[in-house]
Amino acid sequence: MAASDVKLLGTSPSPYVNRVQIALNLKSIEFEFLEETFGAKSELLLKSNPIHKKIPVMIHNDKPICESLIIVQYIDEVWTSGPTILPSDPYDRAMARFWAAFVEDKWYPTLKELRMAEGEEAKTAALEKLMEMMTLWEDAFAKCGKGKGFFGGECIGYLDIAFGSFLGWLKVTEEMLEIKLIDEAKTPGLAGWAERFCSHEAVKGVIPETEKLIELLKKFQAMAKAQSQN
Amino acid sequence: MAEPVKLFGVWASPFSWRVETALKLKGVKYEFIEEDLTNKSDLLVKYNPVHKKIPVLLHKGKPICESLVILEYIDETWKGISILPEDPYERAIARFWAKFIDEKCNHALWTACWSKDNEQEKAIEEACEFLKTLETQLKGNKFFGGETIGFVDIVANFIGFWLGIIQEAVGLELLTVEKFPNLCKWIDNYVNCPVIKANLPPRDELLAYFKARQQPPTGPKY
Numbered sequence: 001m002a003a004s005d006v007k008l009l010g011t012s013p014s015p016y017v018n019r020v021q022i023a024l025n026l027k028s029i030e031f032e033f034l035e036e037t038f039g040a041k042s043e044l045l046l047k048s049n050p051i052h053k054k055i056p057v058m059i060h061n062d063k064p065i066c067e068s069l070i071i072v073q074y075i076d077e078v079w080t081s082g083p084t085i086l087p088s089d090p091y092d093r094a095m096a097r098f099w100a101a102f103v104e105d106k107w108y109p110t111l112k113e114l115r116m117a118e119g120e121e122a123k124t125a126a127l128e129k130l131m132e133m134m135t136l137w138e139d140a141f142a143k144c145g146k147g148k149g150f151f152g153g154e155c156i157g158y159l160d161i162a163f164g165s166f167l168g169w170l171k172v173t174e175e176m177l178e179i180k181l182i183d184e185a186k187t188p189g190l191a192g193w194a195e196r197f198c199s200h201e202a203v204k205g206v207i208p209e210t211e212k213l214i215e216l217l218k219k220f221q222a223m224a225k226a227q228s229q230n
Numbered sequence: 231m232a233e234p235v236k237l238f239g240v241w242a243s244p245f246s247w248r249v250e251t252a253l254k255l256k257g258v259k260y261e262f263i264e265e266d267l268t269n270k271s272d273l274l275v276k277y278n279p280v281h282k283k284i285p286v287l288l289h290k291g292k293p294i295c296e297s298l299v300i301l302e303y304i305d306e307t308w309k310g311i312s313i314l315p316e317d318p319y320e321r322a323i324a325r326f327w328a329k330f331i332d333e334k335c336n337h338a339l340w341t342a343c344w345s346k347d348n349e350q351e352k353a354i355e356e357a358c359e360f361l362k363t364l365e366t367q368l369k370g371n372k373f374f375g376g377e378t379i380g381f382v383d384i385v386a387n388f389i390g391f392w393l394g395i396i397q398e399a400v401g402l403e404l405l406t407v408e409k410f411p412n413l414c415k416w417i418d419n420y421v422n423c424p425v426i427k428a429n430l431p432p433r434d435e436l437l438a439y440f441k442a443r444q445q446p447p448t449g450p451k452y
Contacts, residue, residue: 063319065326074319090306091289091292094294098294098295098299101299
């Protein structure tokens with residue numbers, strides 16, 4: 001399929017965009033990456049996602065698909081010849097979807113809460129909540145992975161993509177706050193998984209380096225501060 | 231012999247209702263287990279340790295949680311009427327609107343109903359914007375799913391039935407036929423659709439349930 005058939009609107013530091021890039025790489029789909037500029041949404045983005053005006057948007061044969069996990073499922077359902085992303089068993093699919101929803105609804109909001117917490121008390125409270133969730137993730141990895149290397153089992157799957165795309169920002173939080181969220185002693189399953197995921201062919205080069213993300217975060221924080229002072 | 235199917239829910243909950251509707255559409259027999267959310271059963275906590283919430287579907291002894299996840303599971307497990315469309319692009323569109331309704335609309339509508347003063351004014355404004363979007367999306371179709379009800383219609387149940395009742399309970403006029411003629415027509419089609427009609431909780435009991443509360447139940451997802 002020609003590269004022009006598939007376009008991806010996004011920005012490289014976005015874990016939501018990274019999900020789609022990884023899924024496309026997994027299926028060996030050529031695509032054109034249209035990088036959006038921060039603070040200025042393109043005409044194409046506004047036209048393709050008028051409801052949310054957000055990235056990622058994948059355009060396939062001139063039809064836009066929005067919301068990262070919806071795009072990943074679409075990719076899996078259209079390109080059936082490559083490796084499968086969602087498990088084949090309905091119960092395993094339900095588990096993958098359940099935990100993917102957990103990333104959005106609970107885990108990532110708590111990670112952001114920790115990063116933005118002001119004062120020791122708020123930080124400690126957020127960290128405690130997050131560490132409890134990391135224990136849940138360790139259990140989920142054992143159950144979903146069934147003793148193999150990924151949440152998807154032997155191969156990278158839906159939940160690996162849904163959660164793994166956030167490893168960049170997880171590492172940013174670890175470095176900036178000098179904490180360990182994934183620990184070889186406390187969460188050995190996750191520790192092994194994180195390394196395997198990040199070095200996978202479909203993932204290499206997608207998630208930006210931690211240093212770059214920290215630099216970007218500092219840039220945003222400065223921009224936000226300047227805006228609020230004007 | 232078919233494996234038993236159990237559903238942990240609350241009669242007044244739009245979330246467990248979604249699952250019941252899907253099971254009924256597929257002709258699946260199930261046992262409904264009414265939960266008391268002020269005193270959650272050991273089984274509920276065992277089957278949904280992460281969120282401790284209803285609905286939980288139990289099939290072949292294995293629990294599935296989160297109503298949208300359960301709906302997709304039901305569609306994939308049992309043959310019969312399709313809940314999601316066959317075409318991948320149409321499925322993506324259906325999932326998009328279901329997410330929009332579940333995450334944005336319902337939350338804004340719930341807040342608009344139960345908040346007061348300035349907060350309510352702001353919430354009503356936001357809710358109306360979302361309703362306008364849905365009004366446009368309907369494009370005069372009978373259902374969000376087209377000629378027959380589908381995934382989006384099931385997920386939009388709060389707007390389809392609960393909203394009108396809560397509006398009456400709290401004395402709020404949000405979804406009116408003047409402002410949202412398409413949506414009101416859709417509601418009419420919805421509540422008169424045989425499988426929906428046969429499954430709705432009794433209107434007067436639901437009205438009494440919401441009138442009796444000074445505070446809303448613990449938020450949209452209870």
